Amino acid sequence: MESPFKADALKGKVALLTGGGSGIGFEISTQFGNHGASIAIMGRRKNVLDDAVSSLRSLGIPAVGFEGDVRKKEDAQRVVEATVKHFGKLDILVNGAAGNFLVSAEDLSPNGFKTVMDIDSVGTFTMCHEALPYLKKGGPGRTSSSGGFILNISATLHYTASWYQIHVSAAKAAVDATTRNLALEWGTDYDIRVNGIAPGPIGDTPGMSKLVPEEINNNVREDMPLYKLGTRWDIAMAAVYLASDAGKYVNGSILPVDGGLWLSKPRHLPKDAVKRFSRSVENRSRAKPDGVPTSKL
Numbered sequence: 125m126e127s128p129f130k131a132d133a134l135k136g137k138v139a140l141l142t143g144g145g146s147g148i149g150f151e152i153s154t155q156f157g158n159h160g161a162s163i164a165i166m167g168r169r170k171n172v173l174d175d176a177v178s179s180l181r182s183l184g185i186p187a188v189g190f191e192g193d194v195r196k197k198e199d200a201q202r203v204v205e206a207t208v209k210h211f212g213k214l215d216i217l218v219n220g221a222a223g224n225f226l227v228s229a230e231d232l233s234p235n236g237f238k239t240v241m242d243i244d245s246v247g248t249f250t251m252c253h254e255a256l257p258y259l260k261k262g263g264p265g266r267t268s269s270s271g272g273f274i275l276n277i278s279a280t281l282h283y284t285a286s287w288y289q290i291h292v293s294a295a296k297a298a299v300d301a302t303t304r305n306l307a308l309e310w311g312t313d314y315d316i317r318v319n320g321i322a323p324g325p326i327g328d329t330p331g332m333s334k335l336v337p338e339e340i341n342n343n344v345r346e347d348m349p350l351y352k353l354g355t356r357w358d359i360a361m362a363a364v365y366l367a368s369d370a371g372k373y374v375n376g377s378i379l380p381v382d383g384g385l386w387l388s389k390p391r392h393l394p395k396d397a398v399k400r401f402s403r404s405v406e407n408r409s410r411a412k413p414d415g416v417p418t419s420k421l
């Protein structure tokens with residue numbers, strides 16, 4: 125689908141994306157590149173990085189891949205520095221690296237819980253911390269008069285509670301808290317905007333294949349308010365909006381892009397049934413109110 129944004133919306137920007145080699149992260153890499161940005165991708169798997177980089181280059185997007193694990197501070201530091209060395213500066217950091225699997229709280233080991241916290245929450249903070257010197261207003265290589273931009277990808281799981289996702293819910297809650305607190309501190313001190321996107325169920329992603337595996341005969345489309353899954357494109361367009369000047373006054377926001385799913389409740393009555401008997405129920409209740417005490421006096 126064609127982008128509604130101008131092709132130069134991110135012209136001259138340099139973006140580093142963790143988890144930018146597959147799924148939603150790769151689509152953000154592609155769309156940022158299509159809108160003028162140069163792309164550095166950080167990931168653990170060399171073959172995924174290589175495929176992603178050659179795919180981006182085939183579209184004419186300047187791209188480079190760096191192997192690294194966001195759980196390791198030295199990797200975070202090395203990759204941020206390598207990005208700046210390669211492209212001369214850093215304008216945008218996207219924290220998309222995440223770990224997930226379905227497991228009941230009872231069957232989850234504390235180390236399993238910690239593993240996801242380490243990737244999602246601590247990893248996000250580590251990357252932000254290492255990128256700070258380059259993203260702040262006046263940082264090395266920055267020509268713009270403003271600071272850079274951070275985008276943290278979270279989820280809507282923790283808005284309520286989610287089955288078999290206690291580890292990810294806790295981790296994403298921490299990511300959202302990190303987004304808001306950095307927006308407050310680094311927005312004020314360094315003119316860096318920090319925002320989040322909370323994707324809902326997005327088709328054709330590693331997340332969906334892990335959380336709604338083919339073994340489950342699921343009805344996910346039927347339960348969606350818009351009766352459809354989101355696409356990676358939907359998330360990438362939200363990212364382009366937030367990263368571009370269109371979002372220049374948006375800071376500390378976490379944008380759910382889930383078709384309204386997290387708000388949804390099952391519909392117990394068909395709409396035409398409500399229309400049919402709503403008035404008669406109302407009239408009956410006025411004629412003979414329920415629960416109002418009657419007096420013999």
Ligand code: COA
Nearest residue numbers: 222223224225226227231232233234235236239330331334
């Ligand atoms: N159910 C229960 N526990 C699990 C599990 C599962 N499906 N998968 C892993 N664990 C536990 C392990 O048992 C281990 O805990 P233990 O030491 O107490 O036994 C802990 O998690 C770490 O597992 P390990 O395999 O050593 O971690 P890893 O660093 O190799 O992999 C994961 C990290 C588990 C998050 C892995 O799924 C991953 O790399 N994910 C990235 C891709 C991804 O999930 N994408 C989806 C994004 S939405």
